[in-house]
Amino acid sequence: MSEAPLLTVEDLEVSFPGRTGVTRAVRNASFTLGRERLGIVGESGSGKTTMGRSLLGLLPRTAQVTAKTMSYEGTDLLACSERDWQKLRGRRMSMVMQDPKYSLNPVQTVGRQISETALLHLKSDHKDARRRTLAMLEAVQIRDPELVYGLYPHQLSGGMGQRVMIAMMLIAEPDLLIADEPTSALDVTVQNEVLRILDDLVRDRGMGLILISHNLTMVSSFCDRVLIMYAGRIVEEIAARDLQHARHPYTRALVAATPSLTVRRAELATVTRDPEWLK
Amino acid sequence: MIRVENLSVIFHAGGREVRAAEGVSFTVAKGETFGIVGESGSGKSTLLRAIAGLVPSTSTALEVDGQPAARRRSRADRRKLQFVFQDPYASLHPRKTVDDILREPLEIHREGEIDERVAAAIADVGLLPIHRFRYPHQLSGGQRQRVAIARALILRPPILLLDEPTSALDVSVQAEILNLLARLRQSYSLTSILVSHDLAVVAHLCDRIAIMQLGRLVEVISADNLRTGNVSADYTRKLIAASQGFTRVPA
Numbered sequence: 001m002s003e004a005p006l007l008t009v010e011d012l013e014v015s016f017p018g019r020t021g022v023t024r025a026v027r028n029a030s031f032t033l034g035r036e037r038l039g040i041v042g043e044s045g046s047g048k049t050t051m052g053r054s055l056l057g058l059l060p061r062t063a064q065v066t067a068k069t070m071s072y073e074g075t076d077l078l079a080c081s082e083r084d085w086q087k088l089r090g091r092r093m094s095m096v097m098q099d100p101k102y103s104l105n106p107v108q109t110v111g112r113q114i115s116e117t118a119l120l121h122l123k124s125d126h127k128d129a130r131r132r133t134l135a136m137l138e139a140v141q142i143r144d145p146e147l148v149y150g151l152y153p154h155q156l157s158g159g160m161g162q163r164v165m166i167a168m169m170l171i172a173e174p175d176l177l178i179a180d181e182p183t184s185a186l187d188v189t190v191q192n193e194v195l196r197i198l199d200d201l202v203r204d205r206g207m208g209l210i211l212i213s214h215n216l217t218m219v220s221s222f223c224d225r226v227l228i229m230y231a232g233r234i235v236e237e238i239a240a241r242d243l244q245h246a247r248h249p250y251t252r253a254l255v256a257a258t259p260s261l262t263v264r265r266a267e268l269a270t271v272t273r274d275p276e277w278l279k
Numbered sequence: 280m281i282r283v284e285n286l287s288v289i290f291h292a293g294g295r296e297v298r299a300a301e302g303v304s305f306t307v308a309k310g311e312t313f314g315i316v317g318e319s320g321s322g323k324s325t326l327l328r329a330i331a332g333l334v335p336s337t338s339t340a341l342e343v344d345g346q347p348a349a350r351r352r353s354r355a356d357r358r359k360l361q362f363v364f365q366d367p368y369a370s371l372h373p374r375k376t377v378d379d380i381l382r383e384p385l386e387i388h389r390e391g392e393i394d395e396r397v398a399a400a401i402a403d404v405g406l407l408p409i410h411r412f413r414y415p416h417q418l419s420g421g422q423r424q425r426v427a428i429a430r431a432l433i434l435r436p437p438i439l440l441l442d443e444p445t446s447a448l449d450v451s452v453q454a455e456i457l458n459l460l461a462r463l464r465q466s467y468s469l470t471s472i473l474v475s476h477d478l479a480v481v482a483h484l485c486d487r488i489a490i491m492q493l494g495r496l497v498e499v500i501s502a503d504n505l506r507t508g509n510v511s512a513d514y515t516r517k518l519i520a521a522s523q524g525f526t527r528v529p530a
Contacts, residue, residue, distance in 0.1 A: 043449040043451060044449055158319075187476065188318070188476070188518065188521040188522050189318065189517060189518065191521065192525055192526075196528075199525075199527065214450065217479075217522075217524045218524055218525060220524065221523075221524030221525040221526070222524070222525040254450055254451065257454035258450055258454075258479070259454075259477075259479040259480050259483035260479055260483070261478050261479040261505070261506065262506055264502075264503075265483065267458055268454035268483070269454065270451065270454050270455050270458065271454070
């Protein structure tokens with residue numbers, strides 16, 4: 001890539017001190033992100049969500065975050081105060097969470113929740129915020145924005161809820177969107193519709209997108225590049241289309257353990273974990 | 280082994296009728312693994328529960344193990360069908376040890392040699408003797424699902440019903456559980472029905488597959504036809520395309 005990356009991370013370490021010792025959730029992770037689609041794949045507990053949250057300063061206070069470099073469009077994220085983070089989050093970087101049921105405010109209409117972002121970050125007045133919200137709902141392909149504006153989250157289906165979340169995160173037009181399992185709670189046919197919306201937005205607005213997921217098939221078909229995480233480390237970085245020809249034994253084992261819709265296998269390969277991978 | 284003819288399940292909610300399953304018919308042969316796939320709300324779990332008698336249903340015929348299934352199942356009926364549920368965190372009693380959990384079905388059905396059979400069941404699903412006196416919270420998700428499978432098989436039922444048995448598990452753990460199920464159905468000569476939203480999982484484990492949509496059975500196809508895309512319904516085609524990942528429309 002010729003242009004300067006949006007995000008540069010070098011030797012990121014995240015650890016949580018606990019009663020029984022320190023848990024190292026992310027271990028010397030380094031990567032860069034341009035205006036592209038980057039996938040982060042790993043099993044539960046591999047540190048992918050923790051890494052995503054650390055980029056937005058959303059980890060609990062007990063977390064210890066260190067890195068050689070962690071910068072976003074020239075801003076040193078390591079030196080950010082809570083005030084600085086508030087200026088960055090929403091306006092310049094944003095995160096879509098896994099489950100709309102738990103991430104939307106149940107006692108506020110979705111229209112108000114989305115407008116809030118516009119009022120806060122774009123300094124819109126109420127009329128302008130409403131207009132922007134309706135336009136955004138339309139952009140995420142909600143058929144009747146006026147109707148949905150006045151609905152409460154429990155009145156939405158899973159797919160609609162996820163679109164509302166995306167609308168809320170994108171209304172302030174951030175340059176970086178981190179999507180943490182944005183489609184895991186959705187049916188396959190709806191999954192692809194949501195991905196298509198994200199894809200269009202990346203292309204039309206030149207956004208950088210980090211897609212965190214455990215689903216290899218989805219990530220390899222959607223992203224440009226993929227990072228594979230194992231026990232807090234990035235064990236491999238690979239072009240998404242080359243995932244079938246991965247070099248790291250863990251990546252290869254994951255690919256072989258995934259049931260295939262097209263190839264008949266008598267038995268699935270299981271993952272034998274090698275302590276060497278942690279060195 | 281299992282015959283379902285014109286089965287419907289209707290729930291009444293707030294004065295409205297919800298037809299969770301409507302006019303579903305299929306048969307499952309002895310020793311076969313039958314798959315049911317569909318999206319959320321398609322009625323696939325309801326159908327499985329209706330076969331087990333866990334929800335009331337109407338049908339022109341519902342036969343289990345060659346016998347018409349009664350509206351109220353007797354204890355002998357119940358032991359023929361055993362269930363493995365989706366969430367291994369919710370389906371095991373948190374305050375009972377693995378030993379208690381596996382002992383219970385044997386005690387209910389007044390079986391003998393309980394100690395030996397519990398030990399054998401633990402070994403059978405690939406757990407170790409040290410797991411026997413652990414509580415569910417001391418086990419991983421995969422280990423819990425193994426306990427749930429051991430509990431289902433300890434009465435040696437001819438039929439095993441699996442409702443999304445690997446959906447809550449990581450890919451590597453899912454592979455272990457699917458391999459375990461494939462091995463056990465051989466050694467126990469099981470007839471089983473597997474419900475899943477994941478076409479690849481169903482194609483991997485099943486011989487024939489029913490596609491459900493909005494409570495109705497769209498079609499029944501063989502696993503080979505599913506793999507090659509040789510299907511007749513548009514909905515099935517759409518489901519297969521969606522399962523193969525994201526396709527970018529060229530701009």
